[in-house]
Amino acid sequence: MQHDEKPLLLFVDDDPDVQSAARLLFRHRGLDIVCAHDAQAALTQLATHTIDLVLLDLNYSRGATSGAEGLALLKDMLVLRPELPVVVVTGHSGVTIAVSAMRAGARDFVMKPWNNQRLMTLIERILASRPVERRTATEHAMIVASATLGQILAEADRLAPTRAPIIICGPPGSGKTLLARRIFSLSRDAGREILIRAEDCDALPEEQGNWLIRNVEALTPTLQRQLADSLEKADGPRVIALSSFDRNGLETRLDHRLMLNLGMVVLAVPPLDQRPDDIVALTSHFSYYFATRHGLPEPDVDDVCLTSLKTAVWPQNVRSLRARVERAVLTGTWQVSSMERHGNAVVPTTLYETERLLIETALRKHGFNVTHAARELGLTRPALYRRMARYGL
Template sequence: MVQHDEKPLMLFVDDDPDVQSAARLLFRHRGLDIVCAHDAQSALTQLATHAIDLVLLDLNYSKGATNGAEGLALLKDMLVLRPELPVVVVTGHSGVAIAVAAMRTGARDFVMKPWNNERLMTLIEKILASRPVERKTATEHTMIVASAALGRIVAEADRLAPTRAPIIICGPPGSGKTLLARRIFALSRDAGREILIRADECGALPEEQGNWLIRDVEALTPTLQRRLADSLERTDLPRVVALSSLDRNVLETRFDPRLMLHLGMVVLTVPPLDQRPDDIMALTSHFLHYFATRHGLPEPEVDDVCLASLKTGDWPQNVRSLRVRVERAVLTGTWQIPSSEQHGNAGVPTTLYETERLLIETALRKHGFNITQAARELGLTRPALYRRMARYGL
């Protein structure tokens, strides 16, 4: 439990390193600790890693961006994680209109660049003075979205979140179904209590309303399926988000037809991690910082060979598997997997040389020796791939 006798910790999100340096000097001189982030992904990682008391949020991070869309999207993501988090928007190019839009999204206040130091400190001290006695602890349960495939699913979930529509979220174990469901609840108009229902252990449906999160929904007994269908037909229905590792076609064979009619109106399918290489890279960066901070250890280096290995790796438990792999790398200081854990498979590469050669050969064969496609999968340029092919006699 963290009390107010500790220094407040602020997060400043701005892509300009000079502005970040000036902010560090100002706030540390005033007795405030500060961590910085330069874009949305690094900001969410910092928020997951540290117990942040207040955020100063610039709204544009990409070169030439002026419409504030990046910052507004990040603001929503932050408030999904921490609804009570005070956020002060810092805006220059975006102007007052975008700052007002940020206030409507949930920002506490805004300041214009270049700011007046005394006015900014007065505002910050006023907000910090009203913060709870117990500091909100950090959480690693952050939905990192870098791939277009997952981005489309999240955008559709966000669009449906304010409605009362029941939703099924399908996807393999560990792909992020629960995080997506809780995002929907956080963005719902009815922020009711979440009621977790484990279908394989469920003997009766709860009587109270709220947000029903049903795990392994296909395991509901026929009787409970009929009762759930009854609940969904009422006007005072609960908000139901159901999770399943089965796809829609299989669910239709397992469900009472009336339940599928109501519950299956919207089915969102989260792709497995091996189909989302951009998410693998983003999650690796996220978990590296999180676990290095958590354990007080340096982040192990991620070279080209390691990146290629991660992007083409086998993740049986999807994000869970990647999370464990990254934490192990932080704890051991190496990405090497102990030979005793390689399941005794003959021919498993144990050196970086063997690993890289196998990865390149696999990618080339997969794409029929199409250099452009193989290079894209491996995260290499065409010349870099040609050099490695020459090195390994491919």
């Protein structure tokens, strides 16, 4: 099977000497390689590059020998790329953990110190079976550094194999959709996702499977009752519903029977400004991603800059931070954002930002009641929904 581009390998190992040896070996054999020293860096590399195969060490922290870090990373990588071939490279963890990794989706394993020829034979055999059409990189890695989001992720992973319906609530851009898609990827019935935009929905799908419902509170009363009927069926769909309202807000907006069935589990994703550790990790992630994408150097990030980012206002949460980092890569400097905090005020400087801020302010004032917010803004409900979609609200 012929491929026009050289294969690209990702090697995850915390030992720089081992990384250097791997680079020499693979480049001598005509293979390109990128390296990562821990899980976060590995996910960033996977999101940035078109990786054909991963060599995965299982321990990254000093003194770690259990392999737990590597097994968790293996799961995260296969959520992003289910078909990705992963070869576990193990030393301290031993054969037992390597076998566990294969049960979790790894393609094979090698022991340290490896035999160069045997390792190359294994890699060449796996690469020979890769598809002619190379899978493109995927930016949508879920980067988690805060304990708060880590706990939510652990609960989502625990529930993923079940058929339980789940509500994920949180402000716009906080990561609700990524979390929902992770749950679907880890479910027993992982398959095609049916996206339902509640404000545009005239009828529920006839097809069962995985339903992702955005702005669930915007479903008409009739559709809410029909959805409640579907959830009560033994062979009904697996539903994950997203909303900017919290549980209390949804209790007043959803049919009581629907809330009873749909709201057994509510995962609340906090806004980005309550997760400073995630801000630091995401800044590093987006900086490398956009620098690679645009062919520009990563902007320097000092302590003063990080402090500014951790205390800034992020109206669109992760989306706002992503745009801010891309702008820093393109301009080569961390410009003061027009939407950053100035004292206790948020000062918009463009028509786009002004309209978005007016709409968000009205929505928050009325507890995201679209009818009341539209009346205050002098808009019809459909017009407000269109603007909400435009600004990601």
